[in-house]
Amino acid sequence: METQMKNLVILGAGTAGTMMLNKLHKALDLSRWRLIIVDNEKTHYYQPGFLFIPFGVYNESDVVKQKVKFFPEGMNMINSEIWKVIPEYNMVHLDNGITLDYDVLIIATGSKLAPEETEGLTGKLWKKDIFDFYTLDGAKALAEKFKTWDGGKLVINITEMPIKCPVAPLEFAFLADAFFEERGIREKVHIQYVTPLAEAFTKHKCAEVLGHFLEDKGIELVAEFNTGRIDNDEKKLISWDEREVDFDLLVTVPTNKGADYIETSGLGDELNFVPTDKHTLQSIAHKNIFVIGDATNIPASKAGSVAHFESEILTENILHFIHAEPLAARFDGHANCFIESGRGKAFLIDFNYDVEPMPGNFPMAHIGPFSLLKETRMNHLGKLMFRWAYWNILLKGKELPIGPQMSLKGKILDDIYKSDGFITDEQQITKLSGGI
Amino acid sequence: MSAAVAEKVILGKTLSIDADGNLANLSDWNEEIAAELAKEEGIEVLNEKHWQVINYMRKVYTDTGDAPSIRKLTKESGVDTKELYALFPKGPAKKAARIAGLPKPKGCI
Numbered sequence: 227m228e229t230q231m232k233n234l235v236i237l238g239a240g241t242a243g244t245m246m247l248n249k250l251h252k253a254l255d256l257s258r259w260r261l262i263i264v265d266n267e268k269t270h271y272y273q274p275g276f277l278f279i280p281f282g283v284y285n286e287s288d289v290v291k292q293k294v295k296f297f298p299e300g301m302n303m304i305n306s307e308i309w310k311v312i313p314e315y316n317m318v319h320l321d322n323g324i325t326l327d328y329d330v331l332i333i334a335t336g337s338k339l340a341p342e343e344t345e346g347l348t349g350k351l352w353k354k355d356i357f358d359f360y361t362l363d364g365a366k367a368l369a370e371k372f373k374t375w376d377g378g379k380l381v382i383n384i385t386e387m388p389i390k391c392p393v394a395p396l397e398f399a400f401l402a403d404a405f406f407e408e409r410g411i412r413e414k415v416h417i418q419y420v421t422p423l424a425e426a427f428t429k430h431k432c433a434e435v436l437g438h439f440l441e442d443k444g445i446e447l448v449a450e451f452n453t454g455r456i457d458n459d460e461k462k463l464i465s466w467d468e469r470e471v472d473f474d475l476l477v478t479v480p481t482n483k484g485a486d487y488i489e490t491s492g493l494g495d496e497l498n499f500v501p502t503d504k505h506t507l508q509s510i511a512h513k514n515i516f517v518i519g520d521a522t523n524i525p526a527s528k529a530g531s532v533a534h535f536e537s538e539i540l541t542e543n544i545l546h547f548i549h550a551e552p553l554a555a556r557f558d559g560h561a562n563c564f565i566e567s568g569r570g571k572a573f574l575i576d577f578n579y580d581v582e583p584m585p586g587n588f589p590m591a592h593i594g595p596f597s598l599l600k601e602t603r604m605n606h607l608g609k610l611m612f613r614w615a616y617w618n619i620l621l622k623g624k625e626l627p628i629g630p631q632m633s634l635k636g637k638i639l640d641d642i643y644k645s646d647g648f649i650t651d652e653q654q655i656t657k658l659s660g661g662i
Numbered sequence: 663m664s665a666a667v668a669e670k671v672i673l674g675k676t677l678s679i680d681a682d683g684n685l686a687n688l689s690d691w692n693e694e695i696a697a698e699l700a701k702e703e704g705i706e707v708l709n710e711k712h713w714q715v716i717n718y719m720r721k722v723y724t725d726t727g728d729a730p731s732i733r734k735l736t737k738e739s740g741v742d743t744k745e746l747y748a749l750f751p752k753g754p755a756k757k758a759a760r761i762a763g764l765p766k767p768k769g770c771i
Contacts, residue, residue, distance in 0.1 A: 386732070422753070430681070450752040452732070454743070466747035496733040 231260050234544075235318060235328040237311075238485075239265035239303050241273075241621065242519030242533035243334035244296050248623030249541040251298040259548075262326060263303045264318070268293055271362060272616060274530060277394055277566065279365035280372055281405045286362065288613070296621040308335070311491040313512045330514050330544060333500055335488070337390050337520040337528060341480035344385055346456035355461070356476045359398060360390070368477065372405070377414025378474030383463055384421045385453045388497075389482045390520050390528035392428045393575075395419070397566040398477060403443045404568030412444075420448040420463065420471055428527075431582035432575060435599045439567065482528070484521055499523040504579070506553040507540045514547070516540055525579065527561040534620055535560045535630040560632040564609035572605035574598055578632040584639060589628055591636035598637065664765040672698050682766045684759065688723075691763030699761045705750070708761075712749055715739055719762045729759040729767040 234250065236243045247263050254261065275289035294302065307321035311331070318326040339360055341347045347356065357371060358364035382399050389395075399419050406412045419426060419440065425433035426440055426447055440447055454466040456476070463471045484498030493500050493511070501510040502522040509515040518540050519533035526532050535557065542555035559579030566572045574596045575583040587594040595604050619626060666678035666686035672695055678686035685691055685699075696716065700708050708716070718739040722730045732755040736743045746754040755767045 424753075452747065452753070454747075466743055467751050496731065496737055 232258060232329040232548075233260050233262060233327055234330045234332070235326050236261070236263040236332045236334055237308055237318065238334035238336060238519075238521070239263050239267075239293050239297075240270070240334065240336050240519070241530045242336070242521075242537065243332070244270070244293065244621050245534060245537040245623050246332055246334060246518060246540065247301065248296070248298055248621070249537055250544065251301065252623070253541055253545055254548075261301065262328075263297075263301070264306060264308060264320065264326070265293065265303055266305065266307045266321075268305060270296060270621075272613060273360075274391070274394075274616070275613060276359055276362060276365040277397055277401070279362075280357075280359055280368040280398075281401050282369060282372075286366065289362065291617065296617075308485070308487040309490065310487055311493060311515075313491070313493070313515060316514065328514070330516070330548065331512075332540070332544075333488075333493070333509070333515060333517045333521050334519050335485040335521050337482040337484055337499070339480045340483045341478070343481040343483075344453060344456065346458055347385075347478060347480060349456065349458040351456075351458045351461070351476070355474065356456070356478060358478055358480060360394075360479060371475070375475060377406070377411045379416045379418065379472055380475050380477065381418045381420055381463065381471055381473035382477045382479075383451075383453060383471075384423075384479045385481050386422055387428075388499075388528060389479050391563075392527055392529075393563050393565045395421075395477075395479050396426055399445050400439070400443060400568040401566060403445060417443075417445045418448055418471060418473075419445050420451045420453075422450065422452045424449050429575070429577060429583050431577075431584065432599070435585065436573065439601075443568070482520075488521070495523050504559065505556040506543055507536060507557055508543070508547075508553060516544060516547075524557075524559070526557075526559040527563070529561055529563060530616070530620070531562040532560070534626070535562075537623070538630040558631050560630060562628065564605055564612065566606065566609055567601050570606050571601045571603055572609050573601050574605045574608065576632060576637075581632060581634070584637040586637035588636055589633070594636075680765060682760075684765050685763040688763060696761050696763065699763070703750070703757050703761060705757075705761070711741060711745070712758075712761075715741055715746065715749060715754070715758050716762045719758050719764060723762070723764045729755070729762070729764040731755055731767050 236246055269290050270293040272289040275284045278284040309319045309321050311318050316328050353367050357368040359368055382395055384395055402417055406415045427433040452466045453463055455464050457464060461473055484494050488494035488498040495501055500517045500521055502517040502524050504524040507516050509517050518536050520528040539555040539557040543553040546553050562576045564572050564574050574588055576588055576598060577583045583599055585599040588596045588598050596608050664680040664686055667681050668679050669676050670679050677690045680686045697708055719729055735755060750757040759767055
């Protein structure tokens, strides 16, 4: 008798979902498994590129392509919004009326902006003097605004954490500094960086080593500012504890939330992120649901590099799961971010759950070619090259020369890590291959 | 529970603290220590509302292993956002977690 086909359903065909589709298409026995992917958008956006659009470095054609181009040959997707997941029945209802049964479900629907969460943010100044740059429309509208803006108070505000790509607002500030200098109006632009965090960087080690960059670039830091509302008439940000910041032009990073169906399905936390095991990427509530990328609640950066490292771990664990084995692959929180600092230079940071960013060379000790926690031209070229690698290697699920586990090679360690007995690469590999 | 990186003397007791300056061991905490931690945060006296939030945070931490975010606090502690900021200026989730003897909430990444 022929064995019945099983269904693996991927919700979301963005960075994480597309990578999982490509990896699982290779890894699964397709005579037994049917792969199904669902997304409401046919266009794939290269989100890291949005940052460059307001400054005229990239335009729309640099950051959009058809999703299906990155799928395995012959694969298509179901183009629909997701209405509801019913975990008790292993079932997904779509807005277009289709119902999907799953044996394994992967949630990869990311995070989205929710400017409506903040009073006054989408008021009469929205897209006139208040812009975001995390959407293509927002970034394009800001590019138009910058063309004619002749200076004043530019405020860059993070409404609340967590946000995707936590370094992007800082990169925006650095690029704005360089952009207005080039335009010859830098002295007319007062740049303020207003954040709910205690420091400009999410990682304390970065703040320690790179903190002076803000001052050097004439960017004023307003820390521990939790935006409560926007006064459109007075053009002010007002914090929950009644502090005020005036603006002429506000570049906002609104609250980030998971997809609406997560809430409808009762799968999420208060921001619709799915409670997920930070090492195995299995959902806490349901054993046959796995979560990847921005959709999780794990304490790692919401960034493409993280989704990429997770995809390798998750592929292994899905295979373990369907063979009824323990989920042996462990995600360590590895993130790797280029931070554009303006004037053709960038920093690079590499860290995980336990190890803060450290100086050194990357990915090879002594050789680099990239420098960690240092501003170099090579890092900037790395950032630009990354767009090519994203479209051509990463999305297609091919290997990059950087493993999912963070390596301590080439890093100049603080005493705390040395004395704490942090292990070397070789030890780590031995430990991992020996099973956990 | 988080990794101890230093020690600190509070009320004559030597306590381990983590990289964020929060207590590393839940068991080191008591109400007197909380009052001292509050003073370090500029809160001279902990009133009934402060305790409502602190006790709620400790309960969530015991139940889930994570200190609640500001959003969860607003939704479930019975104290609204505005008042939370009045009680624990600048960063209610972070400050209340510290005073409650818990690690910094995960949302602060």
